[in-house]
Amino acid sequence: MAFNYEYYLRMDKMPHMWCPGCGIGIVVKAMLRAIDKMGWSKDDVAVVSGIGCTSRTPGYVDFNTLHTTHGRALTFATGLKLARPDKHVIVISGDGDAAAIGGNHFLHACRRNIDLTLIVVNNYIYGMTGGQASPTTPFGARASTAPYGAVDSPLDISRVAIAAGASYVARGTVAQGFMLEKFIYNGFKHKGFAVIEAMSTCPIQYGRRNKLSDPVQLLKWVKEHGVPAKKAEKMSPEELEGKFITGELHNQERVEYTEEYELVRQRAQEAAGAR
Amino acid sequence: MAETATAEKVAKKKEKPAPRIEVIDEFCKGCNICVDICPTNVLEMKPDPTRWVGAVVVVTRPEACTRCMLCEIHCPDFAIKVY
Numbered sequence: 001m002a003f004n005y006e007y008y009l010r011m012d013k014m015p016h017m018w019c020p021g022c023g024i025g026i027v028v029k030a031m032l033r034a035i036d037k038m039g040w041s042k043d044d045v046a047v048v049s050g051i052g053c054t055s056r057t058p059g060y061v062d063f064n065t066l067h068t069t070h071g072r073a074l075t076f077a078t079g080l081k082l083a084r085p086d087k088h089v090i091v092i093s094g095d096g097d098a099a100a101i102g103g104n105h106f107l108h109a110c111r112r113n114i115d116l117t118l119i120v121v122n123n124y125i126y127g128m129t130g131g132q133a134s135p136t137t138p139f140g141a142r143a144s145t146a147p148y149g150a151v152d153s154p155l156d157i158s159r160v161a162i163a164a165g166a167s168y169v170a171r172g173t174v175a176q177g178f179m180l181e182k183f184i185y186n187g188f189k190h191k192g193f194a195v196i197e198a199m200s201t202c203p204i205q206y207g208r209r210n211k212l213s214d215p216v217q218l219l220k221w222v223k224e225h226g227v228p229a230k231k232a233e234k235m236s237p238e239e240l241e242g243k244f245i246t247g248e249l250h251n252q253e254r255v256e257y258t259e260e261y262e263l264v265r266q267r268a269q270e271a272a273g274a275r
Numbered sequence: 276m277a278e279t280a281t282a283e284k285v286a287k288k289k290e291k292p293a294p295r296i297e298v299i300d301e302f303c304k305g306c307n308i309c310v311d312i313c314p315t316n317v318l319e320m321k322p323d324p325t326r327w328v329g330a331v332v333v334v335t336r337p338e339a340c341t342r343c344m345l346c347e348i349h350c351p352d353f354a355i356k357v358y
Contacts, residue, residue, distance in 0.1 A: 001357075001358060002297070002347060002356040002357055002358050003347070005353050009353070014302060014353065015301060015302045015304075015352060015353075016352070016353075018351065018352075019304075020304035020305060020306040020328060020352075021304075021306035021307075021308060021351065022351055023351060024351065025350070025351025025352055025353065026348070026349055026350075026351050029348065029350075029351075029353070030348075174349075175349075177345075177348035177349050178348060181348075203306075214307070215306040215307060215308055216306075216307050216308055216311040219308060219311075219349075
């Protein structure tokens, strides 16, 4: 049966401003279905975003929402979670927001392992500001600041998250909506910092400059470049060049920050009482 | 025993109403993803010069729908609903 998205959306703001064929809508849908599956009340969920195309999400979803400064969504979310540890805080950000401007905050949120869910919508470019090359622009791809091809190697956000200490890391593509929903759902269930990287599409800013302006063509490109983790084990590094590994990449139980901080508070209060 | 169970299942399946696809016209941006992703070619893109995108999706073969939900899941504009 059809899913009742209207219940979770601010229908007076619809239709949304994302371009035709933009993958963010698919990610937001997967997120809403996962929230519904968790059975959370709308009042118990907070959606936080920074700046960029993805940051429009809090404007369209009917939860407690916060639209913050560029790259600082995770810092605001950390404060929110520490003030109200009983609430479920979800951060949705783009590749520029999470890996470039907020790169430092991203690393330290991973290290801290605070109980947040971060959804990174990776579309390989700065979409909203005019198609500048972002940290995840593939090698040789064209952008408005790299008209003859980007010469930087792209950043692998999921691998960075694992190295920095995030306890749940998964990567899906917008071409596989059911899988994305599953990863986001598992990320919500996970106690600790969960990173879900959604490989998305940007037909207007990325596709138009890279001979992939048709949304369908770009969606197929994303699907073809995603290699399941099990298949990737059998492939050589040369074969994996330019591709990305999808699936649940990391799942580990670790000390969670808000719980540990509560213990610190108790210890401090006991010490103060003993004095 | 097993046979009756399967027969019941088949009967239940038959009871289910036929799939119905709803398109919210004002949300559709004509990106063509649903038309391409549908395995049974239920949907079609119809040119519509009155709209700024120039096209809108229409349901042409509703009887072929298998209710796989791929179009609903992958529509980025919240425009398709499969009942």
